[in-house]
Amino acid sequence: AQSVTQPDIHITVSEGASLELRCNYSYGATPYLFWYVQSPGQGLQLLLKYFSGDTLVQGIKGFEAEFKRSQSSFNLRKPSVHWSDAAEYFCAVGPRSNDYKLSFGAGTTVTVRA
Amino acid sequence: GAGVSQSPSNKVTEKGKDVELRCDPISGHTALYWYRQSLGQGLEFLIYFQGNSAPDKSGLPSDRFSAERTGGSVSTLTIQRTQQEDSAVYLCASSLGVGGRAETQYFGPGTRLLVL
Numbered sequence: 408a409q410s411v412t413q414p415d416i417h418i419t420v421s422e423g424a425s426l427e428l429r430c431n432y433s434y435g436a437t438p439y440l441f442w443y444v445q446s447p448g449q450g451l452q453l454l455l456k457y458f459s460g461d462t463l464v465q466g467i468k469g470f471e472a473e474f475k476r477s478q479s480s481f482n483l484r485k486p487s488v489h490w491s492d493a494a495e496y497f498c499a500v501g502p503r504s505n506d507y508k509l510s511f512g513a514g515t516t517v518t519v520r521a
Numbered sequence: 522g523a524g525v526s527q528s529p530s531n532k533v534t535e536k537g538k539d540v541e542l543r544c545d546p547i548s549g550h551t552a553l554y555w556y557r558q559s560l561g562q563g564l565e566f567l568i569y570f571q572g573n574s575a576p577d578k579s580g581l582p583s584d585r586f587s588a589e590r591t592g593g594s595v596s597t598l599t600i601q602r603t604q605q606e607d608s609a610v611y612l613c614a615s616s617l618g619v620g621g622r623a624e625t626q627y628f629g630p631g632t633r634l635l636v637l
Contacts, residue, residue, distance in 0.1 A: 451628040508566035
Protein backbone atom coordinates (compact mmCIF):
# COMPACT_ATOMS: atom_id res chain seq x y z
CA ALA A 408 0.00 0.00 0.00
CA GLN A 409 1.15 3.49 -0.70
CA SER A 410 1.79 5.87 2.20
CA VAL A 411 3.33 9.24 2.85
CA THR A 412 5.11 10.49 5.96
CA GLN A 413 5.71 14.12 6.79
CA PRO A 414 7.88 13.97 9.91
CA ASP A 415 7.47 17.60 10.92
CA ILE A 416 4.06 18.61 12.22
CA HIS A 417 4.98 22.26 12.69
CA ILE A 418 7.87 24.44 11.51
CA THR A 419 8.54 28.05 12.42
CA VAL A 420 10.80 30.06 10.16
CA SER A 421 11.84 33.70 10.01
CA GLU A 422 10.83 35.77 7.03
CA GLY A 423 13.63 35.71 4.49
CA ALA A 424 15.08 32.46 5.78
CA SER A 425 15.14 29.24 3.83
CA LEU A 426 12.54 26.53 4.29
CA GLU A 427 12.68 22.78 3.78
CA LEU A 428 9.74 20.46 4.36
CA ARG A 429 10.37 16.74 4.46
CA CYS A 430 8.33 14.04 2.76
CA ASN A 431 9.02 10.33 2.67
CA TYR A 432 6.92 7.86 0.74
CA SER A 433 6.33 4.17 0.54
CA TYR A 434 5.27 2.95 -2.87
CA GLY A 435 5.61 -0.25 -4.85
CA ALA A 436 6.42 1.29 -8.20
CA THR A 437 7.54 4.54 -9.71
CA PRO A 438 5.72 7.13 -7.65
CA TYR A 439 3.88 10.16 -8.80
CA LEU A 440 4.41 12.85 -6.17
CA PHE A 441 2.71 16.11 -5.41
CA TRP A 442 2.98 19.02 -3.01
CA TYR A 443 -0.14 21.00 -2.19
CA VAL A 444 -0.55 24.08 0.00
CA GLN A 445 -3.61 25.00 2.02
CA SER A 446 -4.04 28.50 3.40
CA PRO A 447 -6.43 28.97 6.32
CA GLY A 448 -10.01 28.43 5.23
CA GLN A 449 -8.99 27.58 1.70
CA GLY A 450 -8.85 24.47 -0.45
CA LEU A 451 -5.70 22.77 -1.67
CA GLN A 452 -3.55 24.49 -4.27
CA LEU A 453 -1.02 22.50 -6.28
CA LEU A 454 2.54 23.77 -5.81
CA LEU A 455 4.36 21.24 -7.97
CA LYS A 456 4.39 17.64 -9.11
CA TYR A 457 6.86 14.95 -10.14
CA PHE A 458 5.92 12.37 -12.73
CA SER A 459 9.24 11.50 -14.41
CA GLY A 460 12.41 13.01 -15.84
CA ASP A 461 14.40 15.69 -14.07
CA THR A 462 14.41 14.96 -10.36
CA LEU A 463 14.49 18.66 -9.43
CA VAL A 464 11.05 20.11 -10.00
CA GLN A 465 10.18 23.79 -10.05
CA GLY A 466 6.79 24.96 -8.87
CA ILE A 467 4.80 28.08 -8.27
CA LYS A 468 5.57 30.76 -5.66
CA GLY A 469 9.30 30.05 -5.82
CA PHE A 470 9.09 26.49 -4.47
CA GLU A 471 11.08 23.53 -5.69
CA ALA A 472 11.27 19.87 -4.73
CA GLU A 473 13.78 17.13 -5.32
CA PHE A 474 12.89 13.49 -5.88
CA LYS A 475 15.45 11.12 -4.40
CA ARG A 476 14.59 7.51 -5.15
CA SER A 477 17.41 6.13 -2.98
CA GLN A 478 15.98 7.94 0.04
CA SER A 479 12.30 7.61 -0.90
CA SER A 480 12.02 11.33 -0.38
CA PHE A 481 10.45 14.32 -2.07
CA ASN A 482 11.44 17.32 0.04
CA LEU A 483 10.06 20.79 -0.66
CA ARG A 484 12.30 23.84 -0.48
CA LYS A 485 12.13 27.59 -0.78
CA PRO A 486 15.25 29.77 -0.56
CA SER A 487 13.60 32.80 1.02
CA VAL A 488 10.27 32.62 2.81
CA HIS A 489 7.66 35.37 2.65
CA TRP A 490 5.03 36.00 5.31
CA SER A 491 2.38 34.85 2.83
CA ASP A 492 3.94 31.36 2.83
CA ALA A 493 2.41 30.68 6.24
CA ALA A 494 0.08 27.78 5.53
CA GLU A 495 -0.25 24.01 5.78
CA TYR A 496 1.67 21.93 3.28
CA PHE A 497 0.71 18.45 2.15
CA CYS A 498 2.77 15.88 0.31
CA ALA A 499 0.82 13.29 -1.67
CA VAL A 500 1.54 10.17 -3.69
CA GLY A 501 -0.37 8.36 -6.36
CA PRO A 502 -2.40 7.45 -8.14
CA ARG A 503 -1.64 3.84 -9.01
CA SER A 504 -2.56 2.30 -12.34
CA ASN A 505 -6.05 1.18 -11.30
CA ASP A 506 -6.48 3.48 -8.39
CA TYR A 507 -6.96 7.17 -8.87
CA LYS A 508 -6.93 8.38 -5.29
CA LEU A 509 -4.18 10.46 -3.77
CA SER A 510 -2.66 9.40 -0.46
CA PHE A 511 -1.71 12.40 1.63
CA GLY A 512 0.74 12.93 4.43
CA ALA A 513 -0.48 14.42 7.68
CA GLY A 514 0.67 17.88 6.69
CA THR A 515 3.22 20.38 7.99
CA THR A 516 2.09 23.72 9.33
CA VAL A 517 4.49 26.55 8.57
CA THR A 518 4.54 29.67 10.72
CA VAL A 519 6.50 32.68 9.48
CA ARG A 520 7.77 35.15 12.05
CA ALA A 521 8.73 38.70 11.19
CA GLY B 522 -11.58 29.73 -16.27
CA ALA B 523 -13.64 28.67 -13.27
CA GLY B 524 -12.18 26.23 -10.84
CA VAL B 525 -13.91 23.57 -8.77
CA SER B 526 -16.74 25.04 -6.76
CA GLN B 527 -18.48 23.61 -3.73
CA SER B 528 -21.60 24.53 -1.83
CA PRO B 529 -22.44 25.34 0.82
CA SER B 530 -19.14 26.67 2.10
CA ASN B 531 -20.27 26.05 5.67
CA LYS B 532 -23.00 23.84 7.07
CA VAL B 533 -24.13 23.45 10.66
CA THR B 534 -26.61 20.69 11.34
CA GLU B 535 -28.04 18.76 14.22
CA LYS B 536 -27.13 15.18 14.94
CA GLY B 537 -29.43 12.83 13.09
CA LYS B 538 -30.26 15.17 10.23
CA ASP B 539 -29.36 14.47 6.60
CA VAL B 540 -27.06 16.81 4.66
CA GLU B 541 -26.22 17.23 0.99
CA LEU B 542 -22.94 18.67 -0.22
CA ARG B 543 -22.52 19.79 -3.80
CA CYS B 544 -19.52 19.89 -6.10
CA ASP B 545 -19.21 21.51 -9.53
CA PRO B 546 -16.04 20.29 -11.24
CA ILE B 547 -13.96 22.14 -13.78
CA SER B 548 -15.72 22.11 -17.13
CA GLY B 549 -14.52 19.20 -19.28
CA HIS B 550 -13.13 17.20 -16.37
CA THR B 551 -14.59 13.71 -16.41
CA ALA B 552 -12.98 12.49 -13.19
CA LEU B 553 -14.26 13.69 -9.83
CA TYR B 554 -13.13 12.86 -6.31
CA TRP B 555 -14.38 13.44 -2.78
CA TYR B 556 -12.02 13.63 0.19
CA ARG B 557 -12.59 14.36 3.86
CA GLN B 558 -10.27 16.39 6.05
CA SER B 559 -10.72 16.02 9.77
CA LEU B 560 -8.65 16.55 12.89
CA GLY B 561 -6.73 13.45 13.77
CA GLN B 562 -7.49 11.71 10.47
CA GLY B 563 -5.89 14.05 7.97
CA LEU B 564 -7.02 13.89 4.36
CA GLU B 565 -8.96 10.74 3.50
CA PHE B 566 -10.20 9.60 0.13
CA LEU B 567 -13.94 8.91 0.00
CA ILE B 568 -15.03 8.17 -3.57
CA TYR B 569 -14.00 8.56 -7.19
CA PHE B 570 -16.20 9.08 -10.24
CA GLN B 571 -15.31 8.55 -13.87
CA GLY B 572 -18.19 10.09 -15.75
CA ASN B 573 -21.32 9.14 -13.86
CA SER B 574 -20.03 5.85 -12.53
CA ALA B 575 -18.13 5.32 -9.31
CA PRO B 576 -15.52 2.58 -9.80
CA ASP B 577 -14.01 3.23 -6.39
CA LYS B 578 -16.20 3.75 -3.33
CA SER B 579 -13.67 2.21 -1.00
CA GLY B 580 -13.28 5.24 1.19
CA LEU B 581 -16.90 5.79 2.17
CA PRO B 582 -16.83 5.31 5.96
CA SER B 583 -20.29 3.84 6.39
CA ASP B 584 -23.55 3.15 4.58
CA ARG B 585 -24.78 6.53 5.80
CA PHE B 586 -22.57 8.07 3.12
CA SER B 587 -23.55 8.05 -0.53
CA ALA B 588 -22.68 10.04 -3.60
CA GLU B 589 -23.98 10.47 -7.09
CA ARG B 590 -23.00 12.31 -10.19
CA THR B 591 -25.34 13.32 -12.95
CA GLY B 592 -24.65 14.42 -16.51
CA GLY B 593 -20.97 13.77 -15.99
CA SER B 594 -20.76 17.04 -14.13
CA VAL B 595 -22.24 17.99 -10.76
CA SER B 596 -21.82 15.59 -7.85
CA THR B 597 -23.69 15.40 -4.58
CA LEU B 598 -22.36 13.77 -1.42
CA THR B 599 -25.14 12.85 0.98
CA ILE B 600 -24.69 12.01 4.63
CA GLN B 601 -27.71 10.50 6.31
CA ARG B 602 -28.38 10.58 10.04
CA THR B 603 -25.32 12.71 10.68
CA GLN B 604 -23.13 11.99 13.68
CA GLN B 605 -20.73 14.30 15.47
CA GLU B 606 -17.78 12.38 14.08
CA ASP B 607 -18.91 13.43 10.59
CA SER B 608 -17.78 16.97 11.39
CA ALA B 609 -15.00 17.74 8.93
CA VAL B 610 -14.10 19.64 5.80
CA TYR B 611 -15.31 17.82 2.70
CA LEU B 612 -13.14 18.53 -0.32
CA CYS B 613 -13.99 17.85 -3.92
CA ALA B 614 -11.43 17.59 -6.72
CA SER B 615 -11.58 17.01 -10.45
CA SER B 616 -9.16 15.98 -13.16
CA LEU B 617 -9.26 15.50 -16.92
CA GLY B 618 -9.90 11.77 -16.57
CA VAL B 619 -8.45 10.94 -19.98
CA GLY B 620 -6.68 7.90 -18.68
CA GLY B 621 -3.33 7.09 -17.25
CA ARG B 622 -2.00 7.96 -13.87
CA ALA B 623 -0.32 11.23 -14.65
CA GLU B 624 -3.22 13.49 -13.85
CA THR B 625 -3.35 16.47 -11.57
CA GLN B 626 -6.31 16.79 -9.26
CA TYR B 627 -7.64 20.31 -8.76
CA PHE B 628 -9.39 20.96 -5.48
CA GLY B 629 -12.33 23.10 -4.52
CA PRO B 630 -12.48 25.29 -1.39
CA GLY B 631 -14.33 22.65 0.61
CA THR B 632 -17.51 22.49 2.67
CA ARG B 633 -17.04 22.81 6.40
CA LEU B 634 -19.57 20.59 8.13
CA LEU B 635 -20.29 20.89 11.84
CA VAL B 636 -22.64 18.40 13.45
CA LEU B 637 -23.95 19.55 16.82
